[in-house]
């Protein structure tokens with residue numbers, strides 16, 4: 001059974017390697033919360049889509065990593081200006097020094113690809129460790145609270161949990177098979193086949209950031225991003241529509 005690392009390095013490689021441009025939401029969050037002159041690192045860059053878009057936006061000091069060496073080689077080739085520092089690194093155990101970066105970009109579910117609970121926590125701690133005091137980090141997550149609102153997904157998650165009971169699998173309902181691979185429907189999802197992505201609950205992420213010592217300055221889902229109106233506390237978000245991906249803006 002394939003895990004996420006094998007999948008990104010294999011069947012999913014071409015899909016992520018050649019993507020270009022930012023979504024409107026990504027553009028808004030980057031323009032609103034990041035400074036173009038600050039030293040900035042992107043995690044899980046794949047083919048470099050986000051970092052190379054930021055280069056075009058005028059970001060001056062860009063670093064990016066991925067744990068798939070072929071993505072890094074490919075991203076370096078796509079960097080026609082040649083001023084991005086790309087590296088092969090694993091988000092759960094980085095080799096960057098403490099306080100190395102003024103800004104971090106952890107968009108596109110990079111922290112949801114990590115299957116092991118303790119490794120996921122290590123990745124949060126590593127992000128905190130390499131960020132400078134006063135620096136800003138932006139994160140996005142697959143949002144379990146939003147997904148469970150859809151009857152289709154609720155039914156699918158329930159069905160998968162029955163399969164897991166039958167086959168004695170201990171994965172919680174927040175581990176969901178990828179419904180698409182390489183941009184196409186993944187039939188393996190019908191049989192609960194791995195790779196799984198980990199879908200976070202909003203309060204869970206909030207608590208992890210608190211435990212790791214990040215200060216949360218703004219949060220929201222795709223709904224708040226579309227309105228260009230992120231909220232500043234969990235209590236405020238609970239009063240708003242919850243829709244799509246989950247975003248956190250944090251400071252150290």
Ligand SMILES: C[S@@+](CC[C@H](N)C(=O)[O-])C[C@H]1O[C@@H](n2cnc3c(N)ncnc32)[C@H](O)[C@@H]1O
Pocket residue numbers: 008016019043044045046047048049050065066067068071089090091092107108109110113114
């Ligand atoms: C959904 S893709 C996003 C790629 C790119 N950021 C984009 O938006 O086009 C997730 C990326 O995270 C990388 N990744 C997943 N887990 C990682 C880890 N533990 N360390 C480094 N990279 C990781 C994968 O190889 C993949 O390139």
